[in-house]
Amino acid sequence: MNLGNWIGLFTILASIYILWQIRQLLLLVFTAVVIATALNKLARGLQRLRIKRSLAVFLSISILILLIVTFFWLIVPPLAEQFQQLTTIVPQGINKLNDWLNILRDQLPTRLREQLPNININEVIAQLQPIFNQLINNAGAFVGTTLGIFLSLLLIIVLTIMMVVNPLAYRQAFMQLFPAFYRRRVNLILDNCEVALGGFIIGILINMSVIALLSFIGLWILKIPLATAQAVLAGLLTLIPNIGPTLSVIPPMAIALLDSPLKAGLVLLIYILIQQIESNILTPYVMAQQVSLLPAITLIAQVFFARFFGFLGLLLALPLTVVGQVWIKELLIKDILDGWQISNSKAQTSFTVPFPEKAESSEDYDSNLG
Numbered sequence: 001m002n003l004g005n006w007i008g009l010f011t012i013l014a015s016i017y018i019l020w021q022i023r024q025l026l027l028l029v030f031t032a033v034v035i036a037t038a039l040n041k042l043a044r045g046l047q048r049l050r051i052k053r054s055l056a057v058f059l060s061i062s063i064l065i066l067l068i069v070t071f072f073w074l075i076v077p078p079l080a081e082q083f084q085q086l087t088t089i090v091p092q093g094i095n096k097l098n099d100w101l102n103i104l105r106d107q108l109p110t111r112l113r114e115q116l117p118n119i120n121i122n123e124v125i126a127q128l129q130p131i132f133n134q135l136i137n138n139a140g141a142f143v144g145t146t147l148g149i150f151l152s153l154l155l156i157i158v159l160t161i162m163m164v165v166n167p168l169a170y171r172q173a174f175m176q177l178f179p180a181f182y183r184r185r186v187n188l189i190l191d192n193c194e195v196a197l198g199g200f201i202i203g204i205l206i207n208m209s210v211i212a213l214l215s216f217i218g219l220w221i222l223k224i225p226l227a228t229a230q231a232v233l234a235g236l237l238t239l240i241p242n243i244g245p246t247l248s249v250i251p252p253m254a255i256a257l258l259d260s261p262l263k264a265g266l267v268l269l270i271y272i273l274i275q276q277i278e279s280n281i282l283t284p285y286v287m288a289q290q291v292s293l294l295p296a297i298t299l300i301a302q303v304f305f306a307r308f309f310g311f312l313g314l315l316l317a318l319p320l321t322v323v324g325q326v327w328i329k330e331l332l333i334k335d336i337l338d339g340w341q342i343s344n345s346k347a348q349t350s351f352t353v354p355f356p357e358k359a360e361s362s363e364d365y366d367s368n369l370g
Contacts, residue, residue, distance in 0.1 A: 027312050028152055032159035034197065034319050039064060039164045041198045057164055064160070089225070093254025093264075100261055189330045193323050200322045207282050208235040211274060215248075218270035222263060224252050234271075238278075239315055242299055245275050293321060 019026065039060040046056035163170055171190060175183045212235030219227035230252050237244030249271040256264040301321040305313035313320075 023309060024312065027309055027316060028156055029159060030316060030320065032156045032163060034201065034316075035064070035156065035160045036163035036167070037194055037197045038201045039160065040167060040194075041201070043164065061161055061164060064157075068157070089255050089258070091254075093257040096257040097254065097264075100257065185335065189327065192330060193326045196322050196326050197319060200319060204239065204318070207278060208238045210282060211235050211238050211278060214274045214277065215271070218274070219252055219267070222256070222266055222270070224256055224263075224267065226255070234274075239318065240302070241318070242295075242302065243314075245271070245278075293318070293325065297321065297325075 039057075042063070043053070043056040043060045046059055047053060051059070171187070174190075175186050178186050212231045215234040216227055216231035219230055224230070230248075233251065234245075234248040237248045240247075249268060252267045252271075253264045256267045298318065298321065301324075302314060302317045305317040305320060309316075
């Protein structure tokens with residue numbers, strides 16, 4: 001290897017190291033990209049009503065700010081109070097479950113009771129606690145304190161507004177990272193990413209709203225305390241498939257156990273019914289119309305992003321997977337793997353770029369894009 005190759009290799013390794021060190025910051029930037037995509041989709045919808053782009057962007061940003069102010073002013077205080085009550089009531093319900101399991105165990109035959117493992121819910125939770133602490137600490141390594149959380153939210157909001165006001169400038173800046181002949185192709189891939197991400201946002205918002213509403217109705221019918229907070233929690237945990245629904249059923253069941261095991265069983269039955277509605281109705285007819293993700297890929301992505309990026313990576317696993325799926329399909333499969341050809345005469349492997357444009361200078365491409 002000559003000096004130029006060594007310099008190139010060192011540059012690649014240094015870039016990977018720097019990106020790894022700022023991975024939490026990159027996740028915040030990606031969060032801003034997701035929100036900006038939603039606002040840009042809303043602005044385009046307003047433009048179809050013959051509203052000017054500048055006014056449509058202003059209305060979209062105003063709606064975002066209004067939602068944030070409403071959430072922290074009207075919704076957060078009562079929810080925070082209810083969640084605080086949950087932290088005191090849920091442990092009581094878990095202790096009640098332990099007592100109920102012990103009573104049930106004592107009623108079993110002696111030989112069968114000796115073969116069954118001694119299950120203590122508190123011990124199970126204690127064993128799972130380090131895992132949750134690691135996820136939260138990995139995410140908190142960047143945001144840390146309350147001030148850090150506020151600054152992170154402020155950074156997301158500012159970046160979102162900047163990207164919505166002038167999205168073309170940021171797209172062109174990103175495309176400059178690629179060779180000139182490939183920038184037209186990158187522009188098409190980014191269009192596909194925007195469509196897929198926009199579809200995911202619409203689908204997940206519908207899913208969250210329906211699940212939160214159904215959870216509230218079910219808990220209200222059973223007269224479970226703190227129904228609003230638990231319904232909101234069930235809707236938010238929809239962002240974490242496979243794991244979220246299981247976590248969302250624990251607080252209402254624990255509270256219901258304070259009354260009777262029968263009511264806890266009814267809560268479990270309602271949540272199973274809601275999940276069946278989501279799996280058999282919402283996902284096929286809502287999410288499948290917007291974006292298609294294989295269940296195994298979704299689970300692997302959750303484990304991967306949670307392991308390397310913490311709790312924030314777990315929350316963003318689905319949108320990251322949606323975008324990653326588009327790039328793998330377009331860049332790796334179509335442009336690289338599908339472009340490999342084997343020459344029969346020389347038995348050598350060659351690679352061809354699957355689009356006919358010749359290499360053009362960045363100035364020519366920028367003028368064509370403009």
